[in-house]
Amino acid sequence: MVRLRSLLPALGLAVVLGGTGSVATALATGPAAGVTTGVRAASAADGEALAVTIDRLSPSTLPRRADGEVEVSGTVTNVDDETWSRVNLYPVVSTTPMTTETQLEAAAASDPLDPVGDRITDPGPYATIEELAPGESAFYSFSVPRARLPISADGVYWFGVHALGEGEDGRDDTADGRARTFLPVVDDGVAERRRRDPLPVAVVVPMRHRVVRAADGSVAGLADWLAALQPGGQLDRLVDLGERAGPGLTWLVDPAVLDAVRDLAAGNPPRALVDRADGDGGDGGDGEDEDGSSASASPSASAGEPAPSGTPEATTGSVDSDDAQAALLLTQARKVASAWLSRAVAMLQGASQVLALPYGDLDLSGAAAHDPELYDLARKRSQASLSSFDLTASPGVGSPSGYLSPAAIDLLDPSDTVLATDQLVERAQNADPDRPLPAAIDVDGTRLMLTSSGAASGGPGPDDPLADTALRQRILGEAVVRLLAPGAERPLVVQMPTDWAPRAASRFLSGLRTGFTDLVTVGQIQRTTTPSTVPVSRVAYPQAQADYELQAPAFDAVDRLIAAGRLLDSVLPLNDTVVDEIVDQALSGVSYLDRGAPASSTQRIRYAESSVRGTLRGITITAPAGVTLSSTNGRFSATVTNDLDVTVEVALDAVSDRPMRVTLPKRIVLAPLTRTSVLLDARTPQSGVHNLTLEVTDTEGTRIGSSVTLPVRSAEVSRVIWLILGTGVSLLFGTVGVRTVRRLRAARRRAAA
Known part of the structure; x- marks a missing residue:
């Protein structure tokens, strides 16, 4: 029985849930990249009234048995403004196979209206939909016996579905809707041989998501995270894939994603300055500095002032606790984040191979041009983050577009597993375009595993090229043409698109496991593949990619935020995590996924730096309006105040416009919300007025921010x-x-x- 349903709710959901993933891909890969949605929507060739999808093709290759059948199912949607009746469906199959990657690439890019094969009309319509009103869709399913398919040689064939209906003008023989995909064919001899020696195929699944944090360090964009993490969301479907995968998949993980989800599961708190001590300020409660001067309660901690950042009143981070809707959103996000994180960590712990991206999915080409030191820092932070989840991973590199600049390649550590698109290799002049590229290359001592740009681009239109069936069939098609290529065969490595996740994980994976393919990890292929040496002059890095890199202002802002974070850490003797949190926040702001919005990303980083500097301004110094020394030396006092709710450790520095020596304490420890008087000894060889500036610094002498300037008068009064x-x-x-x-x-x- 045909089931009808309206597509309007689905299309609306696509706008809500699919937008972020689409933006993520566009931001990461650049203006030339295709944009896909996370939710399946109907599509049709230009001018056609019916949109046809192929949601299932079983088996994924032509059956070997003569009495076998190919089962196909999907939907037909009326995208016209009139009702269509008696919609008949027929299979379409080409008679000539494709045997090269070039042919597959041209086929995938061809016009959906181009004829690709013959419509099989015997024994009549294979399925019929009685009526489709505007905006409605119906499910179809039928089987085609192998004997009716005009296939005689190995290769990749077109397989499609035509829909022909009756409209206001009646019926004709032109398809009113169509869908196309690829059907790989391997004969019995090749299949049997490949069962003993199958083609290695590595599928790399990225776990990426744009991590945006508010100035206080809390995770921003809760609605986006909720959509991705809840059942059916893109990140949820990735975990489902991993749980059902068994051995073979390679995971490319940005640890910033796991950290963000962990924060959401904990209630999305802001950056914490809380001491490790059990409420005594961490210094035994005596409130004395190194010189023995006492600390008294600071008058700034009055009851009328707002609670400092980090107190329980601020634990919801950027969420307004007075807004019931926002509070509900946080509650929902916390629940789904906790459930997702448990599953994700368990899945990754059992995965065959996990590659750790530089923390925050660092834009490596941009960093190589403007801030090369960030790469080592991001690499170390990745390992530290994954260790906190008891996950073992090796360093990995793989940009969403697959491109890396020559400077970025030169920056990489030789032990990294580097994934790069096969489009990165510029073919020699007059080279045969059908001649296969190597599976791995060596560029000035750095090994790059080449991924198939064709397989990752998905299937042909008009259907969604990254739908489960379309993408799976393209991958298998690429595997078959590699088997048929003359000379040494090449393993196939496919890095899946950034916002991809299968809707039927088991079906997708089972279809990839054929008699002629072996699903393995990148590491297994890397160990058995000898790279071809490629000079750096043949590294193709398009100008459009260079133009899309993050530029100097973003990296300058990151450096300033990291410097502020290290300074804050240096004055907090009982907190050794705040610097890591700030570094992680900074690195997340120069991600590949920030490429499309560099101005807003840079502004967020600057806001975060202002927040950290504002915290440091809670440590202040005051002094008398002026001091007169009784001779060439004398003593006076200054007051250092800690308005923060954590213990701080600081020092002082003195700068005078005329020669003056001031004896300063090397270390001052202040309990939360306290102040202390510091006795200073000043000595000068010159009489007169000296303008003396006292600055609060960390114990290494770096200025924190607060300072005070006072005149010091000195006169030789003894003779008088x-x-x-x-x-x-x-x-x-x-x-x-x-x-x-x-x-x-x-x-x-x-x-x-």
């Missing part, structure tokens, strides 16, 4: 004092002498009288 004292003594003794003389004279006068 002695002059005054001498004058006073002279006056004193002079007065005593005068009075003594007067008394003697007076005594004589009395005696004479």
Whole structure:
């Protein structure tokens, strides 16, 4: 019985759920790349009223038994504005096979209206749909006996479905809708030989997703993550694929994805500054610095001020706790993230091979041009992140487009497993276009495993080229033409598109396991393949790819954020994780998936740096308005205040516009929300007014931000004092002498009288 359903809800869902994946592919691969949706939508050749899909083709190769059948099923959708009735469906098969990669590439790119084979009309319509109203679709299914297929040689054949219906103008012999795919054929002799020595095929599945974080370090875009992680979402379907795969798949994982999902499962907290100590500030609670000066409660921690970042009041990160809808979204995201993470980690722990991308899916070509040091940092952060999940992975490299610039290739570590598109190799002038490229190349000592750009591009239109059946049949077609190519055969490595995930994982995988293919890992192929030496001059890196790289402003912003993070870490003696969190956030901002929106990505990084610098501004110094020294040296005090809710360790630096030496403490430890007075000893060889600036630094002398400038007056007053004292003594003794003389004279006068 034919089932009808409206496609409008499905198309609406495609807009909601498919948009992010499509944008991700476009951002990663560049303007020339095709954009696909994560949700299947009806498509038709130009001018056709019916859209036909091939959702299932079984078996995936021509049956070897003479009495075998090819089963095909899918949907027919009325994309016209009138009702169509008695829609008859027929299989279509070509009579001449394709035997080269060039032929397959041309076929996949051909106009969907081009004739590709003969319609098989005997014994009549293979299926009929009685009526299709506008916007409705119906399921179809039929079988074609092998005996009716005009196939006589090995190769790849066209296999399609034509839909012919009755409209307002009646019926004719022209197809009103069509779908096409590839049907590989290998004869019994080749198939039997290949059972003993099958062609190695490696399928590389990327686990990528754009990781966007708010300035406070929390994960942004919860609706996008919820769509990807919930049942049926793209990331959920990837895990389902891995759980059903068995041995053979190779995973290309960005650890930033796992970290982001872990944060969502934990409630999406902001960046934490919390001490490891059990609530005592970490210094025993005495609040004293190295010089023994006491610390008192800071008046800045008044009840009327908002709670500092990192307190329980801020644990929902960027989500507004007063917004019920946002709170519900966070609750849903937390639930699906927790379930997905458990499954994903278990799946990856049992995977045949896991390759770890540089953390954040670093734009390697952009980094090579503007910030080469980031590669080593991203590589180390990847290993550290995956270790926290008890996952073992080897370093891997594979851009979404498959392209790497010569500078990026030169940057790579020789132990990396490097995946690159076969389009990266520029053929020699006048070379035979059908001559196969090697499976691996060596460019100045760096080995690159070449992936099939043809297989990754999927099947022919008008159907979705990356739909399960279309992509699987293209991969098998590429395998067959490699088997038939003269000379040494080449293993097939396919890096799947960024936003791809099968909708029927078991069916997709079982169709890839044929009698002539062996699903293996990239590592297995790498160990048995000798690379061909290719000079760097033959590395093809299109200008369009170079133009699409992230540019210097993005990497400059990343460097500033990392520097701010390291400075914050240096003043937090009881927190050794904050720097890693900030570095990870910075690396996630220069991802391949940020290529299409560099301005917004760079701005986010700058906001994050401002947030970190704002935290550091919670450590301040104050001093008297002015100081007068009693001589060439003297003492005065300054006050250092910690308005943060964590223990900090700082030092001071002094800069004067005139010669002055100030004795400073080497280390000041402040408990949360406290302040301390620091006694400073100043000495100068010159009298006069000195403008002295006191700066708060870390213990290595890097300025944190807070400073205060005060005038220090110094005068040589000792001679003046002695002059005054001498004058006073002279006056004193002079007065005593005068009075003594007067008394003697007076005594004589009395005696004479």
